[in-house]
Amino acid sequence: MRVLAAMSGGVDSAVAAARAVDAGHDVTGIHLALSRNPQSYRSGARGCCSIEDAGDARRAADVIGIPFYVWDLSERFHADVVEDFIAEYDAGRTPNPCLRCNERIKFEAVLERGIALGFDAVVTGHYAQSVTAPDGCTELHRSVDTGKDQSYVLGVLTQRQLAHAMFPLGDTPKELVRAEAARRGLSVADKPDSHDICFIPDGDTAGFLHRALGERAGQIVDAEGAVVGEHEGAFAFTVGQRRRLRLGVPAADGKARFVLDIEPVSGTVTVGAREDLAVTNLTAIGPRWCGPAPDGPLKCTVQLRAHGDEHRATVALLGDELVVDLHEPAAGIAPGQAVVVYEGSRVVGSATIASTSR
Amino acid sequence: MPARPDAPAYFDHAATTPVRPEVVEVLVEQLQRLGNPSSLHASGRQARRVVEESRETIAGALGARPGDVVFTSGGTEADNLAVKGIASARRAADPRRTRMLAPAIEHHAVLDSLEAMADQGMQLELLEVDSVGRLDTAALRAHVERDPDSIALVSCMWANNEVGTVQPVGDVVQIARTHGIPVHSDAVQAVGVLPVDFDHSGLDALTVSAHKIGGPVGVGALLVQRGAEVTPLLHGGGQERQIRSGTLDAAGIAAFARALEIAVGRRAEHHHTLEALREDLVRRVSAAVPEVLVNGDPRPDHRLPGIAHLSFPGCEGDSLLMLLDAAGIECSTGSACTAGVPQPSHVLLAMGHDEDRARGSLRFSLGHTSTGADVDRLVAALPGVVARARDAGLLNRRVS
Numbered sequence: 001m002r003v004l005a006a007m008s009g010g011v012d013s014a015v016a017a018a019r020a021v022d023a024g025h026d027v028t029g030i031h032l033a034l035s036r037n038p039q040s041y042r043s044g045a046r047g048c049c050s051i052e053d054a055g056d057a058r059r060a061a062d063v064i065g066i067p068f069y070v071w072d073l074s075e076r077f078h079a080d081v082v083e084d085f086i087a088e089y090d091a092g093r094t095p096n097p098c099l100r101c102n103e104r105i106k107f108e109a110v111l112e113r114g115i116a117l118g119f120d121a122v123v124t125g126h127y128a129q130s131v132t133a134p135d136g137c138t139e140l141h142r143s144v145d146t147g148k149d150q151s152y153v154l155g156v157l158t159q160r161q162l163a164h165a166m167f168p169l170g171d172t173p174k175e176l177v178r179a180e181a182a183r184r185g186l187s188v189a190d191k192p193d194s195h196d197i198c199f200i201p202d203g204d205t206a207g208f209l210h211r212a213l214g215e216r217a218g219q220i221v222d223a224e225g226a227v228v229g230e231h232e233g234a235f236a237f238t239v240g241q242r243r244r245l246r247l248g249v250p251a252a253d254g255k256a257r258f259v260l261d262i263e264p265v266s267g268t269v270t271v272g273a274r275e276d277l278a279v280t281n282l283t284a285i286g287p288r289w290c291g292p293a294p295d296g297p298l299k300c301t302v303q304l305r306a307h308g309d310e311h312r313a314t315v316a317l318l319g320d321e322l323v324v325d326l327h328e329p330a331a332g333i334a335p336g337q338a339v340v341v342y343e344g345s346r347v348v349g350s351a352t353i354a355s356t357s358r
Numbered sequence: 359m360p361a362r363p364d365a366p367a368y369f370d371h372a373a374t375t376p377v378r379p380e381v382v383e384v385l386v387e388q389l390q391r392l393g394n395p396s397s398l399h400a401s402g403r404q405a406r407r408v409v410e411e412s413r414e415t416i417a418g419a420l421g422a423r424p425g426d427v428v429f430t431s432g433g434t435e436a437d438n439l440a441v442k443g444i445a446s447a448r449r450a451a452d453p454r455r456t457r458m459l460a461p462a463i464e465h466h467a468v469l470d471s472l473e474a475m476a477d478q479g480m481q482l483e484l485l486e487v488d489s490v491g492r493l494d495t496a497a498l499r500a501h502v503e504r505d506p507d508s509i510a511l512v513s514c515m516w517a518n519n520e521v522g523t524v525q526p527v528g529d530v531v532q533i534a535r536t537h538g539i540p541v542h543s544d545a546v547q548a549v550g551v552l553p554v555d556f557d558h559s560g561l562d563a564l565t566v567s568a569h570k571i572g573g574p575v576g577v578g579a580l581l582v583q584r585g586a587e588v589t590p591l592l593h594g595g596g597q598e599r600q601i602r603s604g605t606l607d608a609a610g611i612a613a614f615a616r617a618l619e620i621a622v623g624r625r626a627e628h629h630h631t632l633e634a635l636r637e638d639l640v641r642r643v644s645a646a647v648p649e650v651l652v653n654g655d656p657r658p659d660h661r662l663p664g665i666a667h668l669s670f671p672g673c674e675g676d677s678l679l680m681l682l683d684a685a686g687i688e689c690s691t692g693s694a695c696t697a698g699v700p701q702p703s704h705v706l707l708a709m710g711h712d713e714d715r716a717r718g719s720l721r722f723s724l725g726h727t728s729t730g731a732d733v734d735r736l737v738a739a740l741p742g743v744v745a746r747a748r749d750a751g752l753l754n755r756r757v758s
Contacts, residue, residue: 028680069680116750117677 009053012125092264093336129170155340155350218267240332278329284351371725388609412615421555433567447587506537521654522665550621573617577610
């Protein structure tokens with residue numbers, strides 16, 4: 001097959017591209033330029049679209065022996081990922097931009113362009129497994145390295161997207177991928193993992209949102225509505241957050257308090273005790289299915305944030321909404337995050353959490 | 359040099375062109391010789407002799423005096439030296455001289471040097487070009503006459519590197535000279551295809567590079583009239599009239615001189631060959647891909663003979679380049695490149711074209727190894743490539 005290897009400049013995507021070559025594919029490396037202002041690359045900040053990363057990706061492509069190009073997706077990325085990220089926080093939700101990038105950039109903009117240009121698939125260094133089922137459908141499964149598993153951020157992919165995706169690293173633990181990179185002479189072998197949001201390279205999400213949305217002072221109240229503090233913008237908070245609340249009035253029982261709710265219009269942030277975070281029901285919107293949609297209530301497990309735990313649940317489609325009943329209460333569930341539905345290691349689909357209830 | 363059957367069809371001679379075999383011979387021979395041209399012993403004197411003979415050859419080929427030639431590491435350094443060196447010296451001599459004028463279509467080596475000076479308190483005034491990419495001399499005159507005493511420097515390229523439009527350098531010199539304003543011209547793309555005579559031009563400084571004319575990368579020169587004050591960028595051993603310190607690259611300079619001698623000697627014939635090949639390319643590509651648009655000045659005596667700059671509506675230049683590359687056909691989307699991130703050409707934007715047209719353009723540049731067979735391959739591949747690229751569309755566009 002003719003395949004496009006999306007190369008970030010990191011170790012995983014470099015090894016994924018090399019493995020695609022070993023598997024006999026005709027591989028072309030591409031680095032996605034995602035920042036709208038290339039000058040900002042020169043700030044020295046580390047992100048997944050710095051000049052240094054583009055250079056690392058190019059060098060890896062040289063070593064692997066494949067053609068390499070940079071594709072400028074900065075406008076699409078800004079419109080579909082960065083603006084969405086800001087708008088979601090503005091609406092009191094907590095989005096996952098990596099998931100959105102996979103959905104709209106890597107496996108939509110890049111994939112569709114690649115198909116038009118004569119390519120058959122996109123290869124990435126995600127830790128997840130793509131398996132062809134006996135019926136010919138492509139299934140998405142968790143990585144064998146459960147600590148690195150990234151199936152959560154791929155849970156938005158549809159059957160068409162999965163059928164044109166290759167994840168060559170899903171059967172290998174991360175340490176072995178690093179060792180393989182070194183063996184292959186890839187100089188990115190010892191490059192540190194990226195953890196930050198790529199368009200916020202300094203890691204200061206609150207500062208980024210403050211610059212994007214301006215100051216939006218509001219009140220922090222307790223469950224009874226009594227004002228216990230003030231803030232400069234509700235967007236700096238996430239449901240389940242405990243740190244940096246700076247409450248002026250201590251809790252009556254002296255216990256730690258957590259963000260329970262964010263009301264975006266008034267900017268009111270409600271805090272309360274840990275046990276008040278517990279959720280047993282949630283509704284989610286915009287469901288996307290990796291294969292056929294479930295035709296009735298499904299006993300399954302769900303994951304409610306990146307690298308979060310699995311929870312046993314029953315999910316059912318009610319119109320356009322996915323209703324999730326958790327078998328045991330779960331805490332710290334933030335609207336805007338995805339609920340990804342699993343059967344065993346297989347991803348069934350996903351939806352965006354809209355509301356939660358106890 | 360006969361092309362290998364699997365060799366790519368190379369249409370990027372304006373980026374760099376193959377080193378001529380005669381030049382390789384000179385380079386290899388000189389690399390085996392010992393001696394720093396600044397040393398006082400016999401080996402040093404021998405190396406110095408190679409440099410000075412080369413300097414005489416280069417000066418002779420370009421209508422300059424040997425003493426005008428300041429060797430540099432190439433065109434970029436020569437442009438930096440001219441812009442920063444002359445602007446700094448002129449301002450030092452008279453602090454009122456803070457304005458710098460240049461057409462908006464200059465190469466980044468000039469533009470970014472001007473901007474670096476603007477960051478140090480000078481003012482950069484970019485001049486308009488018309489729709490074919492030619493400097494508007496009326497605009498230049500108006501800018502100059504507003505306050506001629508405040509101008510430190512005018513820089514105007516001899517011919518544009520992207521669309522090939524020849525600039526009215528003679529008019530620029532005439533306008534500036536009345537007021538004693540120095541003029542620099544980047545002639546990197548013109549030398550070897552157009553007659554370039556430094557003395558006759560009336561210019562104060564002129565940039566030339568070896569690797570655009572069949573010489574090696576890493577050597578070039580700034581021709582500087584002896585009266586012109588140039589503040590050095592590189593300090594050290596005081597070589598090159600104290601303007602450019604650094605050990606002279608005798609082998610590179612000898613190879614540069616040989617390449618220039620050949621290029622200038624064969625210039626008229628080369629011009630004729632390139633013009634015929636280009637005409638064939640444009641005619642046949644236009645027939646194969648009827649929607650293609652040709653950028654730059656259509657008049658043969660107002661453009662470089664070896665550049666065909668073409669726009670393909672509805673296509674992303676990156677897509678076209680990648681598909682052609684896969685088919686063994688090598689061209690360019692433009693000169694500007696930030697970390698491999700393609701930017702819409704500032705030249706096409708300055709010519710009044712929109713961003714889509716700027717992004718959907720390719721430069722095919724011909725040179726001394728180009729053949730009709732290269733054009734055949736391009737014409738055969740292009741219709742399919744354009745159809746594919748059009749399907750892929752304008753990638754970086756909002757869809758939601």
